[in-house]
Amino acid sequence: MRVDPANGRPAVTAQGYGVSLAGIAPLSTGKGDDIRFMMTGGRGLGRYVGANVAADAIYDTANDRLVPVPLLAGFAGVRHFWIGTLRSTWMGSFQRIWNPATASPLxxxxxxxTAVNLFVSPLPRLDLGVELRVSHRELVNGASGMLERLHFTVKQGF
Known part of the structure; x- marks a missing residue:
């Protein structure tokens, strides 16, 4: 990562890194049910994780340095086939960011x-679905909020 300070000083750089582990584990139901999961952690990879809610790095003007922001994120989902072409998935995810003291309170x-859905495939390559999703976000200053969404989906594969 690199920043060119506006004060005429030379560019400041920092290294970031990340490690990720992901997988799918079939369940012994005989229907194709499975568990899917992923864990990611590191410094300086905010733009690559989730919905880009974490900064890659924070410029510390007092010390003229670029501080990579550490984070840990993960998700897990369980997919279940009910009958025929009717299936559901429950999933949950999180992201924890350890911002440096110089980060904005925002x-x-x-x-x-977390989300749960119900899909049906009435024809080959056609999916119809509904999903309920609940999200929560907390800022450094302690402010927080929730968002509840209901999605309807039609997907035609080619």
Whole structure:
């Protein structure tokens, strides 16, 4: 990462890194049910995780340095086939960000999200679905909020 300070000083750089582990584990139901999961952690990878709620780095003007922001994020989902072409998925995710002291009080500290859906495929390559999603976000200053959404989906594959 690199920043060119407006004060005429030379560019400031910092290294970031990330590690991720993901997988799918079939369940022994005989229907194709499975668990899907992923964990990601590191410094300086905010733009690559979730909905880009974390900064990659914060410029510390007092010390003229770029501070990579550490984070940990993950999700898990369980997919279940009810009967025929009717299926559901329950999923949950989180992201925790450890912002440096110089970060804005409006920076995100943590988010979590959960959703449940129901899909049916009445024809090959046609999916109809409905999903309820609840999300929560907390800022460094302690302010927080929730968002509830109901989605309807039609997907035609080619």
């Amino acid at each position: 920076s995100t500290r943590q988010v979590w999200d």
